[in-house]
Amino acid sequence: MATLEEQIKSAEDEIQRTPYNKATQHHIGRLKAKLAVLRLEREKRAKGKGGGLGYAVRKSGHATVGIVGFPSVGKSTLLTDLTGAASQAAAYDFTTLSIIPGMLRWGGASIQLLDMPGLVPGAAKGRGRGREVLSVVRAVDMVLFMIDPEHPDFHALRAELEGSGVRINTKPPKIVLTKSDRGGLTISSTVKLTQLAGGLASQIAREFGFHNGLIVFREDATPDQLIDALAGNRVYLPAILAVNKCELLVPAERATLLQRLRPFQALFVSARERIGLTELVEGIGKALAFIRIYVKPPGKPPDRDDPVILRQGDRIHDLLNRLPGDLDHGFRAAQIWGPSARFPGQTVGREHGLRDEDVVTILVQRGSRGS
């Protein structure tokens, strides 16, 4: 019986070897599902062993951004430039051996920037301290990829994150899974499934041991998306890409690199010469999609100087979590004025989605303390 590592390797090789076409599409879909299941098993075993000491990172600020790059691309130099935090920089690989945090301001928000040890190809398999670094990446709110002219292979860098279940600049697939004990597998969809037709969806589900229950598709998902939904441990993060040491590149080299990096829009910076840093910070703030929420105590005007900073997609319950006191407990309803309100003073519940510059009053049950 082949070991787990051998089984993974042979599935990876076979996927690589098999040309993708109509005739092989089912076979490849099933192989990918099998590979995903084997990788889940590898992760489970690594966790069981303890896998060495992980990094303890205390998140702070309104959002945490991790700098991800190969060794020596200039991550620590950038952290020190942008935040003043001292992180040793040197001309040899693996200068940074732990996670070094720094703080950065953007508008009214504070952003925590994490300098991390360099990743190496194979990190997702556990090379170097790859697994520990990747587990920190899974906990951040955004990734700042960094490459330099000597290590320009962004696609390899990104593949390390993908291999550990991190999905960049995409949304979770619109697939709802409901498991049950018996009754077989039912698949339904609100759109035509063109990439999982002919029983491929149920074949993939079976690889995951999903034999009974309901799978509902709300988009024309790919096999990879179904596998992500079944694996269940994927994280979806926004990311931007910086090319450091740009002062070493002549214009023609820049153009070639830009072309190769597409569709990612790279920002050219020089941490050492302090070029492009303002644009970089601007890019980070934009990608984090902050929204400003003004809290209005009942019967008083809102405090416009001191917004609560949340992120696009956040809801009333995220606001409750951010405000002092146990508002979540006594919460009765919220009233909204501004972009997300259908009319001024609309009454909404915990699930209401907030927008930039909303004004919100939290109403609490009698006996609880309001805000």
Ligand SMILES: Nc1nc2c(ncn2[C@@H]2O[C@H](COP(=O)(O)OP(=O)(O)OP(=O)(O)O)[C@@H](O)[C@H]2O)c(=O)[nH]1
């Ligand atoms: N030419 C040039 N060199 C730079 C630039 N930024 C950093 N360096 C140099 O690149 C080398 C590596 O910089 P670090 O900041 O230590 O790189 P790192 O990514 O933190 O490296 P590890 O911690 O080992 O992964 C140092 O010698 C820096 O002085 C830059 O913009 N231009």
Ligand SMILES: [Mg+2]
């Ligand atoms: Mg470093």
